[in-house]
Amino acid sequence: MSVETTSRPVRAAVQVIRRDATVSPFDANKISVALTKAFLAVEGDGAAASSRVHHVVAELTTQVETSLLRYAGPEPALHVEQIQDQVELALMRGGHHKVARAYVLYREERAKAREKPAVQDAAEHVDWARVEHVVAEAVAGIDDVSAEPVLAETRRNLYDGITAEELATAQILAARTLVEREPNYSYVTARLLLDKLRGEALTYLAGEPRLAGHDELNYPGYFRDYLARAIELELVDPELAKFNLKKITAAIRPERDLDFGFLGLQTLYDRYFLHHDGTRFELPQAFFMRVAMGLALREQDRERRAIEFYELLSSFDFMASTPTLFNSGTTRPQLSSCFLTTVDDELDSIFQSYKNNALLAKYSGGLGNDWTPVRGLGAHIKGTNGKSQGVVPFLKIANDTAVAVNQGGKRKGAACAYLETWHIDVEEFLDLRKNTGDDRRRTHDMNTANWVPDEFLRRVEADAPWTLFSPDETPDLHDLYGTAFAERYREYEAAADRGEIKVFRRVRAVELWRRMLTMLFETGHPWITFKDPCNLRSPQQHAGVVHSSNLCTEITLNTSTGEVAVCNLGSVNLLRHVTPDGLDTAKLERTVRTAVRMLDNVIDINFYTIPEARRSNLRHRPIGLGLMGFQDALFELGLPVASPEAVEFADRSMEHLSYYAISASSDLAAERGRYESFDGSLWSQGILPIDSLRLLAAARQGDSLDVDYSSTMDWDALRERVRINGMRNSNVMAIAPTATISNICGVGQSIEPQFQNLYVKSNMSGDFTVVNPHLVRDLKARGLWDEAMVSDLKYFDGSLGQIDRVPGDLKRRYATAFEIDPKWLVDAASRRQKWIDQAQSLNLYVDAPSGRKLDELYRYAWHKGLKTTYYLRARAATSVEKSTLRGTDGKLNAVPAVPVAAPEPAACRIDDPDCEACQ
Known part of the structure; x- marks a missing residue:
C-alpha cells in the first residue's frame, strides 16, 4: 500500500527522492497501485473488479498527480513522503474515510518497521x-x-x-x-x-x-x-x-x-x-x-554609548539598515543605504556614472540615478554633427553594471533609473522592462520610475495635450518645479509651435498616462513618483533640486553633477512601542533620541567610495529614520487596517515620531553644531514638515490637494527650538521597505498590510513558512486553531474571508492586502506624509485591477499629497507552490491568486512583497 517509485515517468523532469536518498523518475502508476491496494484492504477482493473503484482510483490519481506537479519548481524533486501525504489527503477529501484510515495505519506500521533498525544503527553513533x-x-x-x-x-x-x-x-x-x-x-x-x-x-x-x-x-x-x-x-x-x-x-x-x-x-x-x-x-x-x-x-564616552546602542539593537526596539549591520565596526565601514546621482549630458559624465554606480554598489548601496538631462533620440550632437540614439542605450549599460556588481554575493546589486515625463524618450523608457522587442533596448534587471510633474497631472485631468522635449533644447526644465516649471514649460510649447525647437512630439496627456499605468501593471515598472511635492516640501530648496528618489522611493535629496546624495537609514519597531492601551510615547521618545544619534554618527564614521558622496553627506548630513511593524502594532491594538481608527493611528504615531526625531536632531545641533547648509533652509525659517504642506497647497492653486492638517503636540515650541539651535541633519525621516531587517526583528515590514496570514516566504536565505502569530493567538483564544484551520488557510491562500467559522470581527482585523480597498493605504500614507520631510516606500495592492481602478487610485494618491509610490501589486489566477507538510497542504484543486510577476525578476521582485535591496 505504500507509494514507492520507478517505472514509467509522466514528466521526465520530475524526480522522486526515495527514503534511501536515491532518485528515480516520478511515476503516476505507482499512485494508482497504492490506491487500489487501499480499497482492496477495506472493501475486499471484489473491489478490484468494481468499475466504481476503478473510476475513483483514476480520478484520485489525477488529483494527486496534478497537485504534486504543481509543487515542482525549477529543479523539480519530490520526496516519497510528499507523495504519500497527497494520497492520504485525496482520500480524505474525497470522502473515503475508511480507506484513508487504513492507509494511514499502514503508513504508520511501515514507518515503525523502518525506524527500528535505522534508529538502532544510528544510535551507536549519536549522543x-x-x-x-x-x-x-x-x-x-x-x-x-x-x-x-x-x-x-x-x-x-x-x-x-x-x-x-x-x-x-x-x-x-x-x-x-x-x-x-x-x-x-x-x-x-x-x-x-x-x-x-x-x-x-x-x-x-x-x-x-x-x-x-x-x-x-x-x-x-x-x-x-x-x-x-x-x-x-x-x-x-x-x-x-x-x-x-x-x-x-x-x-x-x-x-x-x-x-x-x-x-x-x-x-x-x-x-x-x-x-x-x-x-x-x-x-x-x-x-x-x-x-x-x-x-x-x-x-x-564610547563605552556608555556603545552599550546604549547595543541595548536598542539587541532588544529589537530599533534596527539599523543592512549596510550598517554588514559593515559597522569592520575595516571598511560603508554604512549608508542609498545613493542618488544625476547624470549629465556628456560622455564623460555618463561613463563616470557607471563607475560611481559600481563603487557605490560594491559595499551594499542601493542606487537611484536621474537620467533626465541626457538628450533624447534624434537630438543633434554638435561634436559629430550626428543624431543621438537617446538615453535608452546608456540605460542598458547601467543595467548590466548593476548585475555585474552584486555586493560581494551578500545582496543583489540594484539600481533605479528616473526620467521626467516630458522627456522625448519617455515612451521608450516605459517599455524598458518588457520581455518583447529589441533586447538591446531593454533593462530586465534594473528598476525604473517616472518623475512626474504636477503640470502633467493637470493636463491628464483636463484631457489636454502634452509635449515631449529633448533636454538639450529645454535644459532648465530639469531644475524647475511648481509654478516656475509650469510657466516655463508653456513657453517651450509656444516656442515649439513657432518652429524654434527641433525635437519635440505632442501627445494626448491621458493617453500617455494610460500607457504609464498599463506598463506599471504589466511589468511592475516604471513606478509613479511626483516631482513637485518632493521639491516644494523639501527643507533644502535653497541648496539645490530633488531630481529623483532612490531605489525604493523613500529618499528625496538634492543631487547635481558635483554632489551624490547619501542617506543613512534605520527603523523603529513600532510593535515594541505599543500596548493594548495605545502608543507608549515615553519609550518611543527614548528610542528615537538614541536612534537619531546613531544615524548621525554614521555620517562621520562612514567609508566613502567616491568624493562626491563624501562632500554631499558631510555638508548636509541627511538621515532617514523610519518605522516597521505598523501592521503588527494594529494587530496589538485590535484595529483593522481598513478603518478610520487605523488611519488616525498612522497619523498620531508618525506625529510623535516626527516630533521626537526633529527634537533630537535639534538637540544634537546644540551639542555638535548645525549642518553646514542650514542657513536658508526651511528649518531656519521655522517651517517644519507639517508647515510645508501649505507650500504645496499654494502651488497647486485649487482643490487638487486634499490633505489633513490636524496635530496634537506643541509644535510652536519645537519651531522655536529649531530656529535657535538649528538642526544637525538636513533631512531626518524616511520610511524604507525594511524587507530584511524586519525579518530579523520578527515583524511585518515597514508600513505594509498583512500580505497573507499563512504563506511561504522566499528570499536569499531560502523558503520559510510564515504564519501570522497574532491571528493564531486570537484563534486559540476562541478555540478555533486546529489543523483544519491550517488547511483552510492554505486553501484560501492565507485569507479568512471564506472560512465560515471565523467571526466577522477577526475577518476584518486580519484582512489581507488584496482584501482591502487600497485607498485606505493611501489615506494612512497621506496622514504620515504630512509629518515626514522625505517620503515613504508605499506599495499599493489592487484586486482585479482595471484601467479605471488604477487611474483613480494613482490620481487619488496625487490629490492626497503623496510624494512617491512604490510597487503596484495586482492579483491574477495563477498557481503558487504551497507548503507540503503532512496533513496541512491546500485543497487539491485550488487555483490560488498571487501577485502578478514581472516576466524577468528584477532586483526588487513584484511577485514577492519584499525588496532585498534597501534594508
Whole structure:
C-alpha cells in the first residue's frame, strides 16, 4: 500500500527522492497501485473488479498527480513522503474515510518497521542524551510547544553514519516542519539553529570540537576570543579592542539570543555574521555589540554609548539598515543605504556614472540615478554633427553594471533609473522592462520610475495635450518645479509651435498616462513618483533640486553633477512601542533620541567610495529614520487596517515620531553644531514638515490637494527650538521597505498590510513558512486553531474571508492586502506624509485591477499629497507552490491568486512583497 517509485515517468523532469536518498523518475502508476491496494484492504477482493473503484482510483490519481506537479519548481524533486501525504489527503477529501484510515495505519506500521533498525544503527553513533538536552533547552519557556514531536521527527531522520553537523541540521528541520501548525515552533527552530551556530563558532575559535548549551556558554570570554580573531583576520577594526572590554562584556545580554524567530536568525546566519572560509564565528549578541561599538567609535564616552546602542539593537526596539549591520565596526565601514546621482549630458559624465554606480554598489548601496538631462533620440550632437540614439542605450549599460556588481554575493546589486515625463524618450523608457522587442533596448534587471510633474497631472485631468522635449533644447526644465516649471514649460510649447525647437512630439496627456499605468501593471515598472511635492516640501530648496528618489522611493535629496546624495537609514519597531492601551510615547521618545544619534554618527564614521558622496553627506548630513511593524502594532491594538481608527493611528504615531526625531536632531545641533547648509533652509525659517504642506497647497492653486492638517503636540515650541539651535541633519525621516531587517526583528515590514496570514516566504536565505502569530493567538483564544484551520488557510491562500467559522470581527482585523480597498493605504500614507520631510516606500495592492481602478487610485494618491509610490501589486489566477507538510497542504484543486510577476525578476521582485535591496 505504500507509494514507492520507478517505472514509467509522466514528466521526465520530475524526480522522486526515495527514503534511501536515491532518485528515480516520478511515476503516476505507482499512485494508482497504492490506491487500489487501499480499497482492496477495506472493501475486499471484489473491489478490484468494481468499475466504481476503478473510476475513483483514476480520478484520485489525477488529483494527486496534478497537485504534486504543481509543487515542482525549477529543479523539480519530490520526496516519497510528499507523495504519500497527497494520497492520504485525496482520500480524505474525497470522502473515503475508511480507506484513508487504513492507509494511514499502514503508513504508520511501515514507518515503525523502518525506524527500528535505522534508529538502532544510528544510535551507536549519536549522543541521544545530548539531543534530548538540546531540544529540551530549545522548548523551555515557550508556550504551546513540546520536545516530543521534535525528537520523534529527528529520530525518523536518523541513519547510520550521520555526522554531527547533519544531526544538528536534522533537529532544525524537524522543528521547522511544525511551524505552520504552531508558530511558536519558529522560536524552537531558531534555538536549535543557535545551538548549531554555537558549536560552529566555539569549535572554530578553539581549534577543536566544542559544544555548549545556552546556559553553559561564557559569553564574555567568548566575546574576547571572537574579537581577537576577527581583528587578526582583518575583518574588524583594531580600534574596537581599545574599548574597555570589561564594561562592554558585562553589558552583553545572552538571553536575547533566544528572542529570534527562525527566519530572523537564519537570515543573520546566512548573510550578516562574520565568517572565515564559510565558518561562522560571530554569535548574535557579539554581532549587535560589534555594530554598536562601530557606531560609537567617535563618541567621547564610547563605552556608555556603545552599550546604549547595543541595548536598542539587541532588544529589537530599533534596527539599523543592512549596510550598517554588514559593515559597522569592520575595516571598511560603508554604512549608508542609498545613493542618488544625476547624470549629465556628456560622455564623460555618463561613463563616470557607471563607475560611481559600481563603487557605490560594491559595499551594499542601493542606487537611484536621474537620467533626465541626457538628450533624447534624434537630438543633434554638435561634436559629430550626428543624431543621438537617446538615453535608452546608456540605460542598458547601467543595467548590466548593476548585475555585474552584486555586493560581494551578500545582496543583489540594484539600481533605479528616473526620467521626467516630458522627456522625448519617455515612451521608450516605459517599455524598458518588457520581455518583447529589441533586447538591446531593454533593462530586465534594473528598476525604473517616472518623475512626474504636477503640470502633467493637470493636463491628464483636463484631457489636454502634452509635449515631449529633448533636454538639450529645454535644459532648465530639469531644475524647475511648481509654478516656475509650469510657466516655463508653456513657453517651450509656444516656442515649439513657432518652429524654434527641433525635437519635440505632442501627445494626448491621458493617453500617455494610460500607457504609464498599463506598463506599471504589466511589468511592475516604471513606478509613479511626483516631482513637485518632493521639491516644494523639501527643507533644502535653497541648496539645490530633488531630481529623483532612490531605489525604493523613500529618499528625496538634492543631487547635481558635483554632489551624490547619501542617506543613512534605520527603523523603529513600532510593535515594541505599543500596548493594548495605545502608543507608549515615553519609550518611543527614548528610542528615537538614541536612534537619531546613531544615524548621525554614521555620517562621520562612514567609508566613502567616491568624493562626491563624501562632500554631499558631510555638508548636509541627511538621515532617514523610519518605522516597521505598523501592521503588527494594529494587530496589538485590535484595529483593522481598513478603518478610520487605523488611519488616525498612522497619523498620531508618525506625529510623535516626527516630533521626537526633529527634537533630537535639534538637540544634537546644540551639542555638535548645525549642518553646514542650514542657513536658508526651511528649518531656519521655522517651517517644519507639517508647515510645508501649505507650500504645496499654494502651488497647486485649487482643490487638487486634499490633505489633513490636524496635530496634537506643541509644535510652536519645537519651531522655536529649531530656529535657535538649528538642526544637525538636513533631512531626518524616511520610511524604507525594511524587507530584511524586519525579518530579523520578527515583524511585518515597514508600513505594509498583512500580505497573507499563512504563506511561504522566499528570499536569499531560502523558503520559510510564515504564519501570522497574532491571528493564531486570537484563534486559540476562541478555540478555533486546529489543523483544519491550517488547511483552510492554505486553501484560501492565507485569507479568512471564506472560512465560515471565523467571526466577522477577526475577518476584518486580519484582512489581507488584496482584501482591502487600497485607498485606505493611501489615506494612512497621506496622514504620515504630512509629518515626514522625505517620503515613504508605499506599495499599493489592487484586486482585479482595471484601467479605471488604477487611474483613480494613482490620481487619488496625487490629490492626497503623496510624494512617491512604490510597487503596484495586482492579483491574477495563477498557481503558487504551497507548503507540503503532512496533513496541512491546500485543497487539491485550488487555483490560488498571487501577485502578478514581472516576466524577468528584477532586483526588487513584484511577485514577492519584499525588496532585498534597501534594508
